Amino acid sequence: MTTLLEKAINRVSVLPAKRQNVLARLLLAEIDADAQWDKSFKSSQHELAELAGNALAEHRKGKTRAMDLSRDF
Numbered sequence: 001m002t003t004l005l006e007k008a009i010n011r012v013s014v015l016p017a018k019r020q021n022v023l024a025r026l027l028l029a030e031i032d033a034d035a036q037w038d039k040s041f042k043s044s045q046h047e048l049a050e051l052a053g054n055a056l057a058e059h060r061k062g063k064t065r066a067m068d069l070s071r072d073f
Contacts (some may be wrong), residue, residue: 012024
């Protein structure tokens with residue numbers, strides 16, 4: 001366990017049980033979401049590679065332009 005996580009757990013441990021449970025659910029949900037993102041990313045490598053290839057092909061054909069932050073956002 002890292003020092004920072006240990007510090008956070010020590011601080012949470014003195015809170016009322018309801019607040020501890022809220023924070024625990026948030027942490028568990030974040031861990032689950034992170035795991036789901038990793039799984040989705042790993043399973044889409046072929047599609048991402050294909051999209052990247054398409055983007056490079058369009059760039060080589062001159063169908064792209066440099067991003068202009070004042071115009072594009």
